[in-house]
Amino acid sequence: MNYAERLHVPLRWWALATMFLATVLLAFLVATPAWVAFAATGLMLAAVVAVFLSYGGARVTVEGGLFTAGSARIPVDQLGVPVAHDAAASRRLAGVDADARAYLLLRPYIPRSVQVPVDDPADPTPYWLVSTRHPDRVVHALVAAGAPSGRRVEGAHLDHPDEGE
Template sequence: MDATSDYRERLSVPLRWWVQGTMLVASLWLAVVVAVPEPLAWAITGVAVALMAALLLAYGSPVISLSDGVLRAGRARIDVRHLGAAEALDPEAARRAAGVEADARAFLLLRPYRKRSVRVVVEDPADPTPYWLLSSRRPEALVAALEAASPRVAPPSGSSG
């Protein structure tokens, strides 16, 4: 593999989620500060801020990466030699692929705040997963990296000896 086939992307939550979470915690503080002593209100608010940050960081923590011939998506991993065609999907195609056209056996790493995605066909006969569907901020770059990392020179044919 060359450096051009390396790819890395974190599916972090958008800034607006942090703003909305902060506004929610501020509303909580306003409701609590009038009902309980101020030190307790600040303690409750501190716990709420920590919980909000932990949830947003955890939900936005998955990384999609391609290096050393291995595609990783969150905790899942697959060798590129087991992968077929990769296709960048626009928002409408991604919505259909995750909805009405979805296969229940597919591996999905989707985030609602990422409208585009990549579908990667799995060609390993021992793997029941037909494809991976991955949310991506840069689907074309991921597809290009997968194509560059592909070890396939020619499609496999019957046994030759």
């Protein structure tokens, strides 16, 4: 089972940026010649689009025995038991319970995450914490690709079909 997700920015960010740029354009039109207002707003629009597409371009995939999160990749056979976390557990793991050596791919607009321990003795990274809109699907894809499966963990939710629920 393969999994692929792009962590694109939410529509409300685009709406807010559009309203902000419209406000800037109106302010510039009042204070500067029209060509300056349109040029400045056009440059800001290009910058906003570039930032949103870049920031929202991160991908989370499980394909061909590899788990990819952003620009980082790791073979699934070097991973421990993946755990799907809800918003509260994700916030705690990214904050007070965080390990500074962990690999984090977090987006503030995606509250849930998957935590995947790294079982490679040569790798100093203890785990990956990755934002995802579908943490259970990522866990299922990792387990199907060869990562070990586990049981329920407090503060997490796993919906394995093989569990007796």
